[in-house]
Structures are given as C-alpha cells and as structure tokens.
Amino acid sequence: MERLVGTVSRGIRAPIIREGDDISKIVVDSVLSAAESSGFQIHDQDIIAVTEAVVARAQGNYATVQQIAQDIKSKFGGETMGVIFPILSRNRFAMCLKGIAMGAKKIVLMLSYPSDEVGNHLVDLDALDEKGINPWTDVLTEERFHQLFGPARHTFTGVDYIAYYKELIQSCGCEVEVILANDCRTILDYTKKVLCCDIHTRARTKRLLQKAGAETVYCLDEILTQPVDGSGCNEQFGLLGSNKATEERVKLFPRNCAPVVESIQKQMKERTGKHVEVMIYGDGAFKDPVGKIWELADPVVAPAYTAGLEGQPNEVKLKYLADNDFADLEGQELKDAISDYIRHKDADLTGKMVSQGTTPRRLTDLVGSLCDLTSGSGDKGTPIVLVQGYFDNYTK
The missing domain is CATH 3.30.1330.100 (CofE-like)
Structure with a gap:
C-alpha cells in the first residue's frame, strides 16, 4: 500500500x-x-x-548573579557603564541585568524602540507616526517617552519593561538613567564604557562603538566565557542564550x-x-503575527x-510543476510525471524557477x-x- x-x-x-x-x-x-x-x-x-x-x-552549566557581577566589575571597573539594546524579557535578560547592576555604580540603560531586537514592542509604529517621532534619529528620555506614549506595557505579558528594568537596577543599589535610541553611538554621550546586549547584531554594534571612540566595549557573548569563582561558562556565547533558573541564578547555553x-x-x-541524525536546539526562528515577536533569543537555533x-533543502515546488511543466496532464499520468521529475532533479536548484516558493533556509x-x-x-x-x-x- x-x-x-x-x-x-x-x-x-x-x-x-x-x-x-x-x-x-x-x-x-x-x-x-x-x-x-x-x-x-x-x-x-x-x-x-x-x-x-x-x-x-x-x-x-549555571552562574549566580554574584558571579556575573564579579566578571562585569573586572571588565568595566565598577563605575558608570552603558547597557544597550537588551531584549525585553524576564526570563532571558532580567537576571543578567541584576548581575550587571550589582557590578556597576551607575547604568545608563539604552533601549531600542519601537521594539527590541526580537520584536517585543514598547510602542506601536503607528503611534510614532502620530507623534511625529523618527526612531532612526530621535533620542528620547524616559520622561519624554512617557509623556508621548504612557506606560510601555507588553502585548502579551502586560509588563512595563522600562519600569521593570529600572526598578530591578535600583534594587541592586545601582543608579540608573533610561534613554531610548537606535544609534548605538548615542550611548557615548553618556559613557565610554559599554556592554552591548544585542544578540544577532552585536558584532556590528561593537565595531561602530569602537570606531566612534568607545574606551571599553564588550558584548554579552564575552561575559562568563570562562569560570568565575566556580561558575559555569560558555566559551563561545558567554551569557547569550541564558535563561533564568532562580531569583539568583541563570542557566547558561550548553x-x-x-x-x-x-x-x-x-x-x-x-x-x-x-543511522539517525541528532541535533540540540534552542529557540526557533519564526515571527508571531500578533505580537510581532520573531522568537530567536538564542544566539543560534542549533548549537x-x-x-x-x-x-539546506533542495526541493521543487509541486504546484509550479503541475501548473506549468505538466499543465496538460491529469491523474496518474500527472503523478508519474512529477515523480520522475523529482527523481531526476538537479543537485542544486538555487535560482531555478522550479524551486521558487520553497524555503531556502x-x-x-x-x-x-x-x-x-x-x-x-x-x-x-x-x-x-x-x-x-x-x-x-x-x-x-
């Protein structure tokens, strides 16, 4: 059968x-x-x-917020530092931020807007248009943002991440100033020591900051790349891909x-x-149509x-063959023709019309x-x- x-x-x-x-x-x-x-x-x-x-x-593979703080202090000196472009997540970033705050005297927290890197929105694009705000050039203080848009409550969780992150930093005995901007170099008006917390754009961010005169620049993948006071670590990804384990500890990427x-x-x-194939997987890479989150908060899908x-797949589009090459066939004859085409398809269909609409990932x-x-x-x-x-x- x-x-x-x-x-x-x-x-x-x-x-x-x-x-x-x-x-x-x-x-x-x-x-x-x-x-x-x-x-x-x-x-x-x-x-x-x-x-x-x-x-x-x-x-x-775990680390405490105290161990994160120790690594932050050793790299930034325990004074004022910029923390830029973090994602908005209690699970992914809050405990990391707690450790960072414990290792600094003051944090200038710079959030991207209207959303973070993975699509968590602080404000809707239409609201920016209505208020005449250009997110590529305009720098907003926390006060100005709230005057324009009110509380920044997340679509799904209801959390106001500006207030949440600010209170978390203050609870660690660290001063905080919040700004919103999308040009990473804006942070250099406040401090020359910067921790880049973006995930997939981190290399570009670091390069731009160094070229613009930053004195100390690290990315999250450069924090806890080796054990600190008995902690776990990740030589390749550091704190990227970590998750909250407890109120005082994070689970690092394997x-x-x-x-x-x-x-x-x-x-x-x-x-x-x-003979089976095996993979270790983290976040998938797909976009939610309602919340606009595209999910991938891990540095890679598969470590x-x-x-x-x-x-990547090397597939032909069946409906294209049915509507074009074999449009005059039906039933078993059509099935046989398409099957024969698949058996003899080119080893590399990149750029071929017959593969249009397949998924080149x-x-x-x-x-x-x-x-x-x-x-x-x-x-x-x-x-x-x-x-x-x-x-x-x-x-x-």
Missing part, C-alpha cells in the same frame, strides 16, 4: 533532568521507550532533537555539545541498527548537530523551529523531539 503520511514530529517525554545525569543515555532510552509504548519504528534519517535546556542542566549529539547517534546505531543536517533552522513549536516552552514535558520523514519527498 502507498504510504500517505509525510513528516511526523513527536514530542518525547523524559525524566526530569538533573545536574550530572547522562543526557545521551536518557535521550536514547526515552526515544526507544516511546517507540515501544506507542508502536512506531525508528528509521534511517530520523531526526532526534534535544532542547538545549536539558543539556545545560545535565552539564550543571557548551561542548558536539560529543552529546555524536554519542546519541552512536548509541542509536548500536541499539537499533539505524550542535550531526553531519547529515548540514546544508538551513536545515537546522527549519528543523529546530519545528522542534521548538513541538516541545513548547511550558509544561508539556517533552524536551526531546523525534522527527520522522523529514527527508522524504513525493516519490517515497
């Missing part, structure tokens, strides 16, 4: 992961137990994806992840005879993956986004995702 199911994404339940657990064995055991329980088979080219959070937990995915792949081969997930970004949506961020209890049939096409 012809197979009528394509890609299937399954959330796999797992035990609560603790520091020191053998994450590779837990993942393999969980997937095989789920397969036995639910009656599905493991196939070659299946994808096993593991959320970065449980990998970091198993590694015990480190040294390649051995984890390779071990899972090897164990699955030994126990099933199947580690096996070799078979390198590259990296496999890890596509699969990682699928897995992030599958596992969710709440109480589903499925930190492992099994994706099957992803590399199939119409002919399989």
Whole structure:
C-alpha cells in the first residue's frame, strides 16, 4: 500500500533532568521507550532533537548573579557603564541585568524602540507616526517617552519593561538613567564604557562603538566565557542564550555539545541498527503575527548537530510543476510525471524557477523551529523531539 503520511514530529517525554545525569543515555532510552509504548519504528534519517535546556542542566552549566557581577566589575571597573539594546524579557535578560547592576555604580540603560531586537514592542509604529517621532534619529528620555506614549506595557505579558528594568537596577543599589535610541553611538554621550546586549547584531554594534571612540566595549557573548569563582561558562556565547533558573541564578547555553549529539547517534546505531541524525536546539526562528515577536533569543537555533543536517533543502515546488511543466496532464499520468521529475532533479536548484516558493533556509533552522513549536516552552514535558520523514519527498 502507498504510504500517505509525510513528516511526523513527536514530542518525547523524559525524566526530569538533573545536574550530572547522562543526557545521551536518557535521550536514547526515552526515544526507544516511546517507540515501544506507542508502536512506531525508528528509521534511517530520523531526526532526534534535544532542547538545549536539558543539556545545560545535565552539564550543571549555571552562574549566580554574584558571579556575573564579579566578571562585569573586572571588565568595566565598577563605575558608570552603558547597557544597550537588551531584549525585553524576564526570563532571558532580567537576571543578567541584576548581575550587571550589582557590578556597576551607575547604568545608563539604552533601549531600542519601537521594539527590541526580537520584536517585543514598547510602542506601536503607528503611534510614532502620530507623534511625529523618527526612531532612526530621535533620542528620547524616559520622561519624554512617557509623556508621548504612557506606560510601555507588553502585548502579551502586560509588563512595563522600562519600569521593570529600572526598578530591578535600583534594587541592586545601582543608579540608573533610561534613554531610548537606535544609534548605538548615542550611548557615548553618556559613557565610554559599554556592554552591548544585542544578540544577532552585536558584532556590528561593537565595531561602530569602537570606531566612534568607545574606551571599553564588550558584548554579552564575552561575559562568563570562562569560570568565575566556580561558575559555569560558555566559551563561545558567554551569557547569550541564558535563561533564568532562580531569583539568583541563570542557566547558561550548553557548551561542548558536539560529543552529546555524536554519542546519541552512536548509541542509536548500536541499539537499533539505524543511522539517525541528532541535533540540540534552542529557540526557533519564526515571527508571531500578533505580537510581532520573531522568537530567536538564542544566539543560534542549533548549537550542535550531526553531519547529515548540514546544508539546506533542495526541493521543487509541486504546484509550479503541475501548473506549468505538466499543465496538460491529469491523474496518474500527472503523478508519474512529477515523480520522475523529482527523481531526476538537479543537485542544486538555487535560482531555478522550479524551486521558487520553497524555503531556502538551513536545515537546522527549519528543523529546530519545528522542534521548538513541538516541545513548547511550558509544561508539556517533552524536551526531546523525534522527527520522522523529514527527508522524504513525493516519490517515497
């Protein structure tokens, strides 16, 4: 019988992961137990994806706000510093900000507007137009912003992030001044020592500041790149990708992840005879149509993956073939023609009209986004995702 199911994404339940657990064995055991329980088979080219959070937990990759403060003080001297372009997030940035504030005398907090880098809005674009504000050139004080727009409450959470961040900094015994601007060089009118908290634009921000005369510039990926007083660390991403663990501690992005995915792949081969692909995933990359958030607060979607997930899809658009090349065919004849075309398609369809409308993104970004949506961020209890049939096409 012809197979009528394509890609299937399954959330796999797992035990609560603790520091020191053998994450590779837990993942393999969980997937095989789920397969036995639910009656599905493991196939070659299946994808096993593991959320970065449980990998970091198993590694015990944590840091306290005091340890963050110690690193900040050693790099900035404990005086006035600029903290620019942070994302608006209690989970992602608040504890980092707390540690930063504990390591400084005064913070000039510069927020981008109308939204942060990942789409959390302080104010609607239409409101800027109505008030005649140009976000590319106008610098707003906190007072001026509130005169124009009132409280900056988040669409989903209802949090006024200007007030929240300001109060958090003050609670650490640190002075604070809030401004809103989109040219990173604006901060140099207030201080020459700057911590760049943007994620995907950080290299450009740092380059512009250094060229404009900044004395000390670091990015979040340069904080906690090595242990501080027994802390965890991340040599590549520092504080980027961290999450709130408790009121005094953050979980860092996992480190040294390649051995984890390779071990899972090897164990699955030994126990099933199947060659699966494996990845560790964080935030997906997709945009919410209502809140306009595009989600990717991690520095990358996938910090580690096996070799078979390198590259991007090489697909043709079925409806294009049906409407153009084979517009005169119907039924089984049309199906056979399209199937034959797929079997003999070019190895690289970049720029070809037949591939228009397909998704020219990296496999890890596509699969990682699928897995992030599958596992969710709440109480589903499925930190492992099994994706099957992803590399199939119409002919399989």
